[in-house]
Amino acid sequence: MNKLLVIAFSFGYLALLFGVAYAAERRSAARKSLVANPYVYALSMAVYCTAWAYYGSVGRAAHQGLSFVGIYLGPGLLAPAWWLVLRKIIRVCRQQRLTSIADFISARYGKSASLGALVTAVCVLGVVPYIALQIKAIASSFVVLTGGDQGAGASGAALFAAGVLAAFTVLFGVRSVEATERHEGVVLAVALESLVKLLAFLLLGGFVTFGLFGGFAEVFDQAAGVPALRQLFTLQGTGTSGAEWLTLLILSMSAVLLLPRQFQVAVVENVDENHLRKAMWLFPLYLLIINIFVLPIAFGGMLRLGGRGFDADTFVLALPLATGHSWLALLTYLGGLSAASSMIIVETIALSVMMSNHLLMPLLVRVPAARPEGQRRWFAYLGRVALTSRRLAVVLVLALAYGYYAGVGRQLPLVNTGLVSFAAVAQFLPAVLGGLYWKGGTRRGATLGILAGFAIWFFTLVVPTLVGPGRLPVSLLSDGVGGLGWLRPGALFGLDGLDYLSHGLFWSWFFNIGLYVGLSLAWPPTALELRQADVFVDVFRRRSLAEEIAGWQGRTPLPDVRALLLGFLGKKRTNQALRAFAERFPDALPAADPGAAAPAAGSPAPIPPADPRLLTYAEKLLAGTLGPASARLLLASVAGAEQISYDNVVGILRESQQLLEANRQLQKQRRQLQRLTDELRQAYQQLQELDMQKDEFLYTVTHELRTPLTSIRALAEILADNPELEVEERERFQLTISREAERLTRLISLVLDLEKFESGQASLDRTPLVLAEVVQEAAEAVAQLARERGTELRVEVPASLPLLPADRDRLMQVLINLLSNAIKATVPGRPGHIAVLAWPAADALLLCVEDNGKGIALAEQHQIFDKFFQAHHQTMRKPEGSGLGLAITKKIVELHQGRIWVESAPELGARFFIELPLAVPARAVAPFSPSFSL
Numbered sequence: 055m056n057k058l059l060v061i062a063f064s065f066g067y068l069a070l071l072f073g074v075a076y077a078a079e080r081r082s083a084a085r086k087s088l089v090a091n092p093y094v095y096a097l098s099m100a101v102y103c104t105a106w107a108y109y110g111s112v113g114r115a116a117h118q119g120l121s122f123v124g125i126y127l128g129p130g131l132l133a134p135a136w137w138l139v140l141r142k143i144i145r146v147c148r149q150q151r152l153t154s155i156a157d158f159i160s161a162r163y164g165k166s167a168s169l170g171a172l173v174t175a176v177c178v179l180g181v182v183p184y185i186a187l188q189i190k191a192i193a194s195s196f197v198v199l200t201g202g203d204q205g206a207g208a209s210g211a212a213l214f215a216a217g218v219l220a221a222f223t224v225l226f227g228v229r230s231v232e233a234t235e236r237h238e239g240v241v242l243a244v245a246l247e248s249l250v251k252l253l254a255f256l257l258l259g260g261f262v263t264f265g266l267f268g269g270f271a272e273v274f275d276q277a278a279g280v281p282a283l284r285q286l287f288t289l290q291g292t293g294t295s296g297a298e299w300l301t302l303l304i305l306s307m308s309a310v311l312l313l314p315r316q317f318q319v320a321v322v323e324n325v326d327e328n329h330l331r332k333a334m335w336l337f338p339l340y341l342l343i344i345n346i347f348v349l350p351i352a353f354g355g356m357l358r359l360g361g362r363g364f365d366a367d368t369f370v371l372a373l374p375l376a377t378g379h380s381w382l383a384l385l386t387y388l389g390g391l392s393a394a395s396s397m398i399i400v401e402t403i404a405l406s407v408m409m410s411n412h413l414l415m416p417l418l419v420r421v422p423a424a425r426p427e428g429q430r431r432w433f434a435y436l437g438r439v440a441l442t443s444r445r446l447a448v449v450l451v452l453a454l455a456y457g458y459y460a461g462v463g464r465q466l467p468l469v470n471t472g473l474v475s476f477a478a479v480a481q482f483l484p485a486v487l488g489g490l491y492w493k494g495g496t497r498r499g500a501t502l503g504i505l506a507g508f509a510i511w512f513f514t515l516v517v518p519t520l521v522g523p524g525r526l527p528v529s530l531l532s533d534g535v536g537g538l539g540w541l542r543p544g545a546l547f548g549l550d551g552l553d554y555l556s557h558g559l560f561w562s563w564f565f566n567i568g569l570y571v572g573l574s575l576a577w578p579p580t581a582l583e584l585r586q587a588d589v590f591v592d593v594f595r596r597r598s599l600a601e602e603i604a605g606w607q608g609r610t611p612l613p614d615v616r617a618l619l620l621g622f623l624g625k626k627r628t629n630q631a632l633r634a635f636a637e638r639f640p641d642a643l644p645a646a647d648p649g650a651a652a653p654a655a656g657s658p659a660p661i662p663p664a665d666p667r668l669l670t671y672a673e674k675l676l677a678g679t680l681g682p683a684s685a686r687l688l689l690a691s692v693a694g695a696e697q698i699s700y701d702n703v704v705g706i707l708r709e710s711q712q713l714l715e716a717n718r719q720l721q722k723q724r725r726q727l728q729r730l731t732d733e734l735r736q737a738y739q740q741l742q743e744l745d746m747q748k749d750e751f752l753y754t755v756t757h758e759l760r761t762p763l764t765s766i767r768a769l770a771e772i773l774a775d776n777p778e779l780e781v782e783e784r785e786r787f788q789l790t791i792s793r794e795a796e797r798l799t800r801l802i803s804l805v806l807d808l809e810k811f812e813s814g815q816a817s818l819d820r821t822p823l824v825l826a827e828v829v830q831e832a833a834e835a836v837a838q839l840a841r842e843r844g845t846e847l848r849v850e851v852p853a854s855l856p857l858l859p860a861d862r863d864r865l866m867q868v869l870i871n872l873l874s875n876a877i878k879a880t881v882p883g884r885p886g887h888i889a890v891l892a893w894p895a896a897d898a899l900l901l902c903v904e905d906n907g908k909g910i911a912l913a914e915q916h917q918i919f920d921k922f923f924q925a926h927h928q929t930m931r932k933p934e935g936s937g938l939g940l941a942i943t944k945k946i947v948e949l950h951q952g953r954i955w956v957e958s959a960p961e962l963g964a965r966f967f968i969e970l971p972l973a974v975p976a977r978a979v980a981p982f983s984p985s986f987s988l
Contacts, residue, residue: 057200060387064196067388068218071395074246075226075239082238089241090325092332097245098319099333100252100340102129102310104184105191105394106472107344108251113367115352119286121294121302126345128306130338136330140311142490144324145593151677155317155482156408159504161682162489162590163497164583170412170682172501173482176508177314178405178451180478185401185455187471188394189216193459195390198371199383212459216452219395223402223448237403241323244400247392252344254389255370259347261382262354262373270350277353301556305476312479312486314404315397322404398452406447414443474515477559481507484567488574493587499574507566510546514558517543615672635671766791818864818949822857825899829890832869840877845886847873851901855892856972858899864946871939872903872966879907879964897972898952904965910958918956919944 078088088094107126114122143158152158156177160170193212226239267273277283294302310316324330355369364372370390374383418439481504488495520526534541540548546561579587619628676685769787773779779787829851840847873888880886884906891902910918919940947954951971958964 060196060200060384063384063388064391067391068222068395071243071246072222072225075222075243077239078242079226079239087238087325089238089245089323092326092329093336094242094245095319095324095329096333096336096340097248098241098323099316099337100248101244101315101319101396101400102313102337103248103251103341103344103393104397104472105188105390108255108390108393109191109195109367109370110472111345111348112352112355112369113365115286115348116356116366116369118294119288120349121298122348123345124294124299124302125306126341128303129310130341131303132307132310133334133338136334139487139490140320141327141330142593143311143486144321144327144330146490146590147321149593150589150682151674152682153322154404154408154411155312155314155479155486156412157677157682158317159482159485159489159500160412161677162586163485163495163500164580164586165682165686166497166501167412167416167686169497169501169504170408171416172504172508174405174408174412176478176481176504177408178454179508180475180511181314181401181405182451182454183458183471184475185398185451186459188398189455189459191390191394194368195371195387198368199375199387209460212456215395216398216456219398219402220449220452223399223406224445237323240399240403241319244319244396247396248340251389251392252340254385254392255344255347258370258374258382258386258389259351261379263347263350266354266358266373266377267350273350273353273357276357280357283353283356295553295556297556298553301553301559302473305473305480305555305559308480308483309476312482313401313476314408314479315400318400318404398455402448402451405451406444409447409450410440410443414447415440473555474519477511477515477555477562478508480559481511481562481566484563484570488570489587489590491591493584493591494574494579495570495587496574496577496579496583498577499570499572502573503566503568503570506569507562510562510565511558514543514546514561515554518554612668615668619672619675631671631675635668639667766795818861820859820861823860823862823865824853825855825858825892825901826851826853828862828865829869829892829901832866832873833890835866835870836873836877839874840886840888843877843880843886845877845880845888847877848887848889851890851892855894855899858970858972860950860970861946864949868943868946868968869903871943875939876903876905876907876964876966879905879909881908895969898969899972901968901970902965904963906963909960909962910956910964911960915956915958919954 081088089098111122111125146152147158150157150161152161156170156173159173160166163169189212192215193209196211226237226243263270263273267276274287278287311320351369351373352366355364355366355373359369359372359376370386371383374380374386484503484507485495485500489500517526518531521528521531531543533539540546544550544554544557546557549557549561552560616628616632619631673682673685769791773784773787826849829849833847833849837847869890873890876888877886886906888903888905891904893900944954947968947970952969954966954968956964956966
């Protein structure tokens with residue numbers, strides 16, 4: 055393909071990235087963020103898929119089959135735990151203003167400058183080869199696409215790519231001295247590159263699978279016909295042992311958290327912790343999709359290009375070129391450029407901040423200043439130096455990466471280099487997890503553990519790559535250092551039989567974890583380590599105890615602290631920070647006292663000291679710019695103050711813990727009192743309701759008793775005062791008196807029955823009953839009333855139903871009540887129909903009484919079983935009955951351990967359902983419920 059076309063296409067794509075980043079920065083300045091959503095966050099995390107994923111996975115799959123999956127399976131398995139682990143890291147970094155993995159580890163273990171420098175050195179030495187791998191991928195893909203020379207042509211392409219990416223990183227990644235400031239332009243560009251590489255890889259995979267072959271089945275069928283490829287279909291045929299599979303899972307799990315670029319996008323650039331909820335499934339889904347076509351491309355390359363001298367890492371480009379599809383090769387090249395450039399940009403940003411904060415600034419802040427005036431000028435100078443040093447660090451990192459590529463990296467496979475870098479950052483995992491969940495971890499243990507692990511890593515994994523002509527002797531691998539067999543890089547201490555990666559990880563972690571735990575247990579933590587341990591481990595508390603403890607004591611001039619902040623934050627940011635501090639701690643900053651005496655003439659004005667809380671606050675602000683270790687060193691040089699001792703911190707923590715315990719007890723007692731108050735209030739409301747029910751009950755009963763008594767008295771007076779009445783009229787009056795007396799008797803009986811039910815004194819005389827006979831007898835009892843109302847009464851109760859254990863008289867009372875109510879509910883002038891139905895249910899019998907009467911409104915259906923409800927029912931011109939029938943019916947049904955309910959609609963009739971159990975309950979007496987009785 056024409057070289058100028060490829061260069062122009064590359065320039066155009068990089069210009070697009072510049073434009074996207076610039077637009078994102080402009081929107082961010084206008085407070086209209088383009089990256090504050092979980093989808094951009096999840097796509098930015100896909101920077102994990104580098105040129106290794108794009109080219110190297112195909113190369114590994116072509117020779118080792120499914121073994122490439124382990125690199126992506128680990129992050130996918132870890133993703134569900136991000137809400138516990140990654141969210142905790144994000145919360146800590148946000149509270150402590152940490153901007154890199156070196157900041158994180160240094161801050162956790164006493165803000166140690168030496169530990170921060172060690173972590174930075176490990177990252178630089180471990181990750182620079184990984185960056186060189188990306189440069190190699192860009193250069194190799196350019197040469198393959200243009201058909202140039204792998205020597206001079208590749209070197210020129212690599213140098214050009216490193217220069218352009220350095221410019222992009224300086225412009226959009228290192229524009230401010232405050233490292234906690236988010237790089238929205240970079241994040242959006244990386245998210246866009248994640249989409250481009252995914253779409254490009256899917257297009258290529260679809261072309262190979264469905265264009266060159268007839269689908270997945272044909273690809274695998276043809277591969278199965280080649281013995282060398284057929285063995286790659288199984289895990290055993292890949293040549294990857296169980297130990298290597300486990301190592302790949304562990305390394306990939308640690309890498310997705312601890313690689314500087316992953317820490318940058320997942321932690322530093324995180325806008326909202328809740329974005330993790332979507333990233334937890336979007337990121338694994340991305341890994342799954344981008345790997346769907348890896349095996350088809352690898353097998354397709356071996357089938358079509360095998361034996362033609364193509365490196366398996368270049369199959370991604372070679373396949374479309376060999377088949378004459380140059381446009382697809384160009385799109386695929388852009389995908390690879392996206393995969394490599396996004397990694398280089400983010401990794402370089404992270405490393406430049408670490409190198410500035412932990413290698414350069416700790417040296418500069420130790421430079422003494424003779425006078426305060428000179429000291430303040432030095433602060434301003436340091437602020438400028440910090441930004442310049444980061445920009446120079448970007449150039450230095452890419453220069454080192456290019457140098458490694460030119461010297462060593464050309465001969466190494468993509469995957470091998472990447473795995474060695476993974477093993478380097480895996481040395482941080484014990485210190486990180488221990489720092490998050492174990493308060494006993496100390497600086498000494500973390501430092502010596504990482505140092506030992508790194509030394510073993512270098513000896514077992516890096517030294518073998520340096521063996522060759524003009525470098526280390528080959529005998530080092532076979533005979534060991536100085537001819538000592540137990541010092542062979544591939545069989546350290548005589549451990550043989552493991553692959554090189556598992557062997558290196560085992561011994562590096564063995565010494566790393568052993569020293570970390572052993573030394574932490576042997577030596578107690580310092581005061582600052584104790585404070586930081588509390589902050590990190592208990593970060594999810596509402597407010598950590600240690601966060602409120604000032605870490606400084608003594609008298610530090612307030613103007614010096616302000617000058618320090620001005621030098622690094624600028625006037626606007628400093629004023630905003632001090633105002634925020636004054637709002638939180640109003641007593642910490644001195645205010646002008648109008649009543650204070652003026653200083654004597656010629657004497658200097660008193661300089662107010664800085665509150666210890668202000669020093670702690672200033673330290674946290676500077677940590678976002680210089681890192682925690684440099685910030686503490688710089689503040690110590692200004693303050694000249696003593697740090698709080700271990701005993702003081704322990705005393706403060708103990709007193710605070712006692713106060714917290716007392717507060718918890720008070721809160722517990724307050725909750726108990728509140729619960730008792732609520733219970734008393736509820737009981738009082740129940741008593742009020744019962745009192746109202748009692749008054750209403752007495753009123754209703756009195757009214758119901760007065761009505762027949764008044765009628766009886768009036769008719770008796772008429773008979774007494776008029777002895778000359780006709781015989782027929784006298785008999786009519788006497789019959790009315792008799793009926794009213796019967797009505798009065800029934801009412802008193804109902805009230806007594808109701809009182810017996812509610813007091814729990816009612817009992818049942820259960821006998822096995824044939825339900826059909828009881829229903830028929832009840833129907834005959836109301837048959838005359840039904841004929842008078844012109845109502846048809848139909849009974850459909852099978853005689854074959856199981857025997858029902860029930861009280862016959864009480865059941866008759868229920869049925870007669872329901873049938874009488876149904877008859878009374880018929881509409882005058884319309885034929886009435888009433889049916890009684892019954893059928894078996896699960897361990898029970900269901901009984902239904904339905905009519906086509908007036909029906910019951912929905913709002914009243916829950917009231918009809920209340921006492922005397924009908925007495926207040928005004929929809930009927932003249933209510934019939936006492937209003938106690940359904941209340942007693944419900945009590946009888948519940949006494950049988952059954953239930954009753956109604957289904958109805960106005961003018962559509964009603965259906966009353968009764969469910970009675972077939973098994974005899976162990977208890978036949980209704981439990982007592984608080985009520986009242988006459």
